[in-house]
Amino acid sequence: MTVTAAGPLPRTPYDVAIVGAGVVGCAIARELARHPRLRVALVEAQDDVGQGTSKANTAILHTGFDATPGTLEARLVREGHTLLGAYAARNGIPVERVGALLVAWDGEQLAALPRLARKAEDNGCHDTALLGPEELYTREPHLGPGALGALHVPGESVICPWTTTLAYATQAVRAGTDLHLNTAVRDVAWDGGHRLTTSRGTLYARHLVNAAGLHADTLDRALGHDDFTVTPRRGQLLVYDKFARPLVRHILLPVPTALGKGVLVAPTVHGNVLLGPTAEDLRDKHATESTAEGLATLREKGRRILPALVEEEVTAVYAGLRAATGHEDYRITAHPGQAYVTVGGIRSTGLTASMAIAAHVTGLLAGAGLDPGPVREPEPVTLPDLGEASPRPCRRADLVAADPEYGTLVCHCERVSRGEIRDALASTIPPRGLEGLRRRTRAGAGRCQGFYCGAAVRELFERGTGS
Amino acid sequence: MTAVRHVDVLVVGAGPAGLAAAARLAAAGAGRVEVLEREPEPGGVPRHSAHGGFGTLTRPLTGPRYARLLTEAAERAGATLRTGVTALDWARGGPVVTTVGPGGPETVRARAVVLATGARERPRAARLVPGTRPAGVCTTGELQRAVHLFGQHIGTRAVVVGAEDVSYAAAGTLRAAGTEVVALVTEDPRAHTGRARAQAARLYHGIPLLTSATVTELLGHGRLSGVRVRHRDGRTAVLPCDTVVFTGDFVPDHELARRGGLVLDPGTRGPAADGAWHTSRPGVFAAGDLLHAVEPARTAALEGARAARAVLDHLAGAPWPDPGVPVLVSAPLRWITPNRVTPGARPDHHLLRTGTPPPRPVLYVHQDGRLLHRTRPVPRVALPHRTLTLTARWHDRVDPGGGPVRVSTG
Structure with a gap:
């Protein structure tokens, strides 16, 4: 098992190098790890997997009911929904099938619902239903006044995006993939093989997969392709306190109209409620800051959808940058002459589609001359279940009896024990900072934001990592 | 479901309020008095307030020293301090709390519970x-x-x-x-x-x-x-x-109170409570900064001691008071405690805070348009972040069947 974060990179060429350890890059690594004969490198500029768009999204496992039929995205989201749903169940990734309601607030939106229902039908989503206001308010009693009706999509689910990415990467690394963190790719040259100039020296690979997310266009241009330009689209999101969770039962989606998309209100598997995102087209690929205007807009829209929500406390504010390309579809392209596959324009559906994208990309690599060799299914992984729907380790008498560290809580808001922090620090891909530890355990992610536990968690981290 | 353990009084939180309540109760022979503290050490916020301003004028203390004295007093009186144990939630029926610690999950039934979970900064x-x-x-x-x-x-x-x-x-x-x-x-x-x-x-x-x-x-x-x-x-x-x-920007740490369905006061965001610190839930008392974020540690300790007196009455069979008459404040006043008037639970005084300095430093107490009391507050200059006190002498003029009492500055 190899995870590196410093020092020189191996000199011998890899069969495949994947640039970008977001949810898509990790899924591709996991798919390739099913072929034990392949030597695969997963190369990531930051110090952890899932540090870009993958950590700052709406955490929804989509059915693909509203995709444009016939597109690659529509197919991969539909397939990915099934694949990831099954994978999550096998590997301890929390999923809650809460269903979605597209709530119509005016005549135009109401008129759009039957059309969306037909589109869902075309996308293989046969269980949608139109609801009148009475049934809508029965299902969502805290909804603000004035809703006219809704389209119910029962298959829409919420999922833990961090655990998903980490599960893929963990499985890949255990099956032999080399994960190189803190490795920013500065340039790439093709000369019968790929030579990647990185912040940690040169890395050689016969095949290259570009899963660089926001930076996929830059890498693509380095290899002479000018197919698309990534425009970062910022989405700011508010995470509300767990006391808000009983206020909402479904994912409340906006009805897309000519005037653009509104914001959604969604429960999270961690027991919070999300409000967002904004949609701001920017130039700066590092502009992950929230803004006063963005937060004010979200709160104003949230007040209309679920008035009681904005009375609760906010426990986190974050902003993610989606990789918009101006095209209404994914930009997944094979360049067989360069033994190279671009995985660009993966929008907010990328989490759902990740496993299907990975299978698709593996097919393209084979078409570009990669002989993957025989298949050996990797061992399932069991990551800590961070879902609020299942009992936290401290609640399990058997676990605490066997190891009292699981009964010693450090983060009180999120009920995180010393045992869980110890396990995360000893895991296959250990966190390299407190933020990584938080994503793996939820320590410090609660309403006090470290008032009580911040120093104690830091102490455990620094002692555990010797830093 | 784990086995249920019985205690007489369960105090949640070993800060100044909880420790003072436990010391008083144990000394008065309330039976088995147990204090739960989720942190590894008792003492609450003073434990890491490594500066002066604690104790009394004649005996000034640092925070850690003050925390130690309160801890020793509670232990000497016979209270049991259980650190590293978190009160998670309530179980059905009466004051029953589910807990977890290195010894595993537990369910504790008490004849009375004192919530002293404190406050934190936003x-x-x-x-x-x-x-x-x-x-x-x-x-x-x-x-x-x-x-x-x-x-x-x-x-x-x-x-x-x-x-x-x-x-x-x-x-x-x-x-x-x-x-x-x-x-x-x-x-x-x-x-x-x-x-x-x-x-x-x-x-x-x-x-x-x-x-x-x-x-x-x-x-x-x-x-x-x-x-x-x-x-x-x-x-x-x-x-x-x-x-x-x-x-x-302190807020009461009201998670357990809210989970228990206690009525919260709109001003303090802590449990609504009367002058003897009865909450809306029978058998459950509150004390300290959970009631008002935040006041000096000695105020919290005094409230813990006052709650202990009411707990003793409750253990002796005194009936739980009706919800009582709410006491509300008008802007710029932000909150008042106690914020319920019940018969037989008159506090020494009320504490108030203002958001901005009021135009006139006069406090009016009305019920249903009837003036109950008019006074200049103490201190005379009402400033934000400074506690005002208001006498409770007007309590016997409150109509128990009337509307809410309103405290205003004009």
């Missing part, structure tokens, strides 16, 4: 301060624990948000940790602390105080690189720093 996210999410952002609570309990390195340059007592305490902790304090920033036109303290910070330690100014954005990726500050007149500036401490 963090950056709850205050909706925009910007990036770098490291180097904390509250005073986290800062003090990091420095005084763990000796951790903080940073080189820090901005303190707030200019009240706790903000100056944070500045002191930062200086003790070798961190330069760049400035104290407050939205108010002046600092809310003693003149001597404000002047010492400004003149002796050279810490600038930026008044009428708001931190509008945090900057930096990975580690904080600065904060953007906007003055009321529209000017903005960036203060380079690697640490920012959000101080004050």
